Amino acid sequence: KxxxxxxxxxxxxxxxxNLVLNCSFTDSAIYNLQWFRQDPGKGLTSLLLIQSSQREQxxxxxxxxxxxxxxxxxxxxxxxxxxDSATYLCAVRGWGAQKLVFGQGTRLTINP
Amino acid sequence: DAGVxxxxxxxxxxxxxxxxxxxxxxxxxxxxxxxQQALGQGPQFIFQxxxxxxxxxxxxxxxxxxxxxxxxxxxxxxNALLLGDSALYLCASSLGTGMAYGYxxxxxxxxxxx
Numbered sequence: 532k533x534x535x536x537x538x539x540x541x542x543x544x545x546x547x548x549n550l551v552l553n554c555s556f557t558d559s560a561i562y563n564l565q566w567f568r569q570d571p572g573k574g575l576t577s578l579l580l581i582q583s584s585q586r587e588q589x590x591x592x593x594x595x596x597x598x599x600x601x602x603x604x605x606x607x608x609x610x611x612x613x614x615d616s617a618t619y620l621c622a623v624r625g626w627g628a629q630k631l632v633f634g635q636g637t638r639l640t641i642n643p
Numbered sequence: 644d645a646g647v648x649x650x651x652x653x654x655x656x657x658x659x660x661x662x663x664x665x666x667x668x669x670x671x672x673x674x675x676x677x678x679q680q681a682l683g684q685g686p687q688f689i690f691q692x693x694x695x696x697x698x699x700x701x702x703x704x705x706x707x708x709x710x711x712x713x714x715x716x717x718x719x720x721x722n723a724l725l726l727g728d729s730a731l732y733l734c735a736s737s738l739g740t741g742m743a744y745g746y747x748x749x750x751x752x753x754x755x756x757x
Contacts, residue, residue, distance in 0.1 A: 590717035629699040633685030
């Protein structure tokens with residue numbers, strides 16, 4: 532059974548810092564991994580999708596990496612801004628599976 | 644281009660009642676999945692519909708049922724509501740299996756059972 536863990540559960544940093552969010556998964560047989568952002572009480576916004584054959588994906592100030600063999604992914608946020616404050620969720624999809632398995636998220640606060 | 648649309652946004656029901664939640668997928672998408680997100684937790688997969696059939700189901704009781712219409716929109720029905728059913732219900736859509744481009748999520752329906 533796939534399990535996804537995100538550490539830390541919460542993170543507070545001053546504006547302008549570069550930061551890394553971590554995601555680990557127990558079964559390396561994944562098809563892809565997707566990072567989402569969730570604002571309080573809202574739905575999920577897709578940030579980056581990494582296929583299992585890829586090592587990383589970039590979008591603006593965001594960079595996500597994937598190391599299947601070690602069961603890890605990281606989301607790097609450069610030059611953080613108060614508007615980046617949200618909960619960040621990672622989700623993995625196994626081969627042949629339709630469902631996403633989510634971590635519990637990291638609640639990020641960027642202080643002005 | 645409209646994204647995934649869910650209705651209603653908020654709902655309050657009494658224990659034992661039944662509820663129906665609705666989802667319209669993103670334009671061009673034909674597959675709809677439903678997730679339940681309890682407060683402070685990650686979303687949990689309920690089921691997925693494709694070509695009006697349930698394609699895969701998560702670990703949820705039969706009180707949870709769904710339907711997909713010919714226009715790809717979908718409904719989630721929950722019978723005999725329990726207090727523990729209080730959660731944010733998220734709908735996600737994709738084109739086919741979603742392997743290439745992942746899933747697009749809606750803003751959710753907040754269900755409160757009292």
